[in-house]
Amino acid sequence: MEKIISLSHVTKKFEVGDGYFTAINDVSLSFNAGEFAGFVGPSGSGKTTLLNIIGSLDSPTQGQAMVMGKDIAKLSHKDSAKLRNFHIGFIFQVFNLLPVYTVFENVEFALLLQDVPKDERKKAVMDALEWVGLESMASKRPDKLSGGEGQRVAIARAMVKRPKILLADEPTANLDSANAHAILKTMKTLNKELGTTFLFSTHDEKVMTYLDRTVSLKDGKVVSDVMNKNQKVKA
Amino acid sequence: MKLAFTLAYKNLMGAGLRTWLNVGILAFAFILILFYNGLLDGWNQQAKLDTINWEIGYGELRVDSYDPYDPFSIHDAHKEYNSEAFPMLTPILIRQASIYPHGRMLSIALKGIPSDQTQLELPTSFLTPEKGTIPAIIGKRMAEAAKLNEGEEVLLRWRDKNGTFNAMNVTIVKIFDSDVGSIDSGQIWIGLTQLQAMTGLSNEATYFIANKAYSHQNQQGWTFVNQDKLLHNINEIIATKKVSGSIMYLMLLAIALLAIFDTQVLSVFRRQKEIGTYIALGMTRRQVVGLFTAEGSMYSFLAMLVGTVVGLPILSYLAIKGISFPDVTQGMGVTMASRIFPVFGIQLIMGTMVLVIVSATIVSFLPAKKIANMNPVEALKGKLQ
Numbered sequence: 001m002e003k004i005i006s007l008s009h010v011t012k013k014f015e016v017g018d019g020y021f022t023a024i025n026d027v028s029l030s031f032n033a034g035e036f037a038g039f040v041g042p043s044g045s046g047k048t049t050l051l052n053i054i055g056s057l058d059s060p061t062q063g064q065a066m067v068m069g070k071d072i073a074k075l076s077h078k079d080s081a082k083l084r085n086f087h088i089g090f091i092f093q094v095f096n097l098l099p100v101y102t103v104f105e106n107v108e109f110a111l112l113l114q115d116v117p118k119d120e121r122k123k124a125v126m127d128a129l130e131w132v133g134l135e136s137m138a139s140k141r142p143d144k145l146s147g148g149e150g151q152r153v154a155i156a157r158a159m160v161k162r163p164k165i166l167l168a169d170e171p172t173a174n175l176d177s178a179n180a181h182a183i184l185k186t187m188k189t190l191n192k193e194l195g196t197t198f199l200f201s202t203h204d205e206k207v208m209t210y211l212d213r214t215v216s217l218k219d220g221k222v223v224s225d226v227m228n229k230n231q232k233v234k235a
Numbered sequence: 236m237k238l239a240f241t242l243a244y245k246n247l248m249g250a251g252l253r254t255w256l257n258v259g260i261l262a263f264a265f266i267l268i269l270f271y272n273g274l275l276d277g278w279n280q281q282a283k284l285d286t287i288n289w290e291i292g293y294g295e296l297r298v299d300s301y302d303p304y305d306p307f308s309i310h311d312a313h314k315e316y317n318s319e320a321f322p323m324l325t326p327i328l329i330r331q332a333s334i335y336p337h338g339r340m341l342s343i344a345l346k347g348i349p350s351d352q353t354q355l356e357l358p359t360s361f362l363t364p365e366k367g368t369i370p371a372i373i374g375k376r377m378a379e380a381a382k383l384n385e386g387e388e389v390l391l392r393w394r395d396k397n398g399t400f401n402a403m404n405v406t407i408v409k410i411f412d413s414d415v416g417s418i419d420s421g422q423i424w425i426g427l428t429q430l431q432a433m434t435g436l437s438n439e440a441t442y443f444i445a446n447k448a449y450s451h452q453n454q455q456g457w458t459f460v461n462q463d464k465l466l467h468n469i470n471e472i473i474a475t476k477k478v479s480g481s482i483m484y485l486m487l488l489a490i491a492l493l494a495i496f497d498t499q500v501l502s503v504f505r506r507q508k509e510i511g512t513y514i515a516l517g518m519t520r521r522q523v524v525g526l527f528t529a530e531g532s533m534y535s536f537l538a539m540l541v542g543t544v545v546g547l548p549i550l551s552y553l554a555i556k557g558i559s560f561p562d563v564t565q566g567m568g569v570t571m572a573s574r575i576f577p578v579f580g581i582q583l584i585m586g587t588m589v590l591v592i593v594s595a596t597i598v599s600f601l602p603a604k605k606i607a608n609m610n611p612v613e614a615l616k617g618k619l620q
Contacts, residue, residue, distance in 0.1 A: 100249020
């Protein structure tokens with residue numbers, strides 16, 4: 001299997017007052033292409049920070065984070081933007097849909113940045129909306145959508161460019177149980193059909209039941225790394 | 236760039252009222268700047284044209300000793316001329332005199348001008364001599380000061396070339412209305428030959444008005460003052476007005492730009508999550524800065540559009556119909572018509588457009604460049620201060 005993400009002794013410290021807060025402490029992990037994995041742990045355990053580093057929104061203070069063969073710390077702003085634009089999709093807890101755009105335009109956005117021709121764009125957007133069952137909502141604005149629909153648009157927006165990696169930060173935190181399951185099923189299907197690597201940050205039990213691999217974090221350290229629920233990979 | 240403008244357009248249209256308030260104030264400033272400067276340009280153009288048509292023509296050829304700013308120079312400021320030597324010039328003779336309207340005495344400049352001249356717009360055709368009286372024309376300011384009406388007679392006293400006083404009634408045959416106060420106040424115009432005969436200064440003049448075809452060659456005892464020099468005062472007044480116009484221009488623009496600047500500062504602060512999302516979706520920081528700058532400059536494009544739609548009919552109407560000013564402004568000493576027709580030249584319109592667009596872009600860029608230093612993680616959380 002192709003190793004798509006490799007973290008080696010990654011440490012992330014943030015300045016707090018006169019000192020530092022260590023959000024990630026010497027984490028070494030790797031993920032293969034097509035994994036459906038997640039970071040779990042209490043608030044402040046470093047889940048989101050890890051996702052941000054993998055998503056090249058942040059860089060490690062120490063250690064090396066390699067994503068698709070690229071050293072995150074050494075990427076220029078332009079190169080990290082390119083990496084995100086073409087290969088990494090994000091799903092956020094509060095959806096972060098662009099409020100003045102329609103559902104179609106929100107999903108289309110990443111393809112506009114990639115300069116995809118209009119016809120191809122339209123087809124790709126409608127395909128993505130079909131994956132999440134929202135083709136009929138294409139002309140609606142985000143404020144007209146329910147929470148579940150909003151998160152499904154976010155999934156479509158993240159998936160429309162068919163990224164290699166999809167990073168989901170607490171994607172079900174603002175959803176009811178039924179919507180959470182629906183979303184997770186959709187993501188699982190996309191993972192299987194498109195081979196996209198899904199990485200979650202969550203402390204939602206529902207999400208954990210869907211994960212093929214669970215990396216537990218506490219105080220910035222990996223405390224367990226479990227495959228297929230019972231198979232322990234690394235501690 | 237195209238993407239920035241496409242997205243900026245969507246963002247502005249999506250922002251609704253906020254956009255239209257900014258566009259409205261910028262369009263208002265744009266129209267007001269055009270109106271104010273157009274009015275000044277119209278006034279300036281009219282003042283110059285009226286001065287040329289009513290007073291100075293294309294220059295004055297003066298007797299060396301004549302100083303228009305020194306009334307004492309008038310007495311000796313006359314010289315014989317050969318009309319054949321000055322075919323393109325209109326002679327004017329000035330003498331000091333007094334009139335006695337309704338028992339009062341007023342000192343005046345008595346000016347003689349050929350009744351058949353066409354160089355100046357003075358209605359000199361009314362100065363055809365009649366038996367027993369001297370026809371005279373005066374301006375409405377003079378008429379008001381002397382309380383004289385058309386058809387009224389007034390006693391005129393003058394000195395001939397030997398210094399002997401003479402007196403005779405003149406009849407006000409015409410009261411003309413001119414915007415140029417300097418050919419009106421304290422002056423009475425009569426026929427040149429009449430004045431020459433009255434004063435014994437046959438074939439003499441104080442100065443000549445040149446026409447367009449006149450090309451000056453040195454004349455002994457005469458000094459030529461060209462049109463530019465004669466318009467010097469007006470040009471200086473125009474320059475002063477232009478300074479005040481520019482201040483007004485900048486103030487109006489500053490108010491409008493302040494609104495855009497304020498919106499941009501607020502946008503960068505309020506739209507942090509959006510900025511973080513743009514970056515997460517793959518935009519470079521430079522692209523985001525470009526997008527916000529494009530949004531700001533697009534306000535100016537939309538303002539131009541709104542300004543054209545709203546302003547074009549209003550300004551066109553004013554340019555055709557003119558704007559009337561109360562008669563009281565006539566007495567201000569500045570050449571000012573009772574109705575001014577604003578002039579909206581292409582230079583003014585294009586210059587204002589370019590200035591508004593460039594300055595709107597600059598004030599949009601200033602807050603937006605903060606985005607370049609933004610931490611996208613903090614922006615996504617909306618935690619930046």
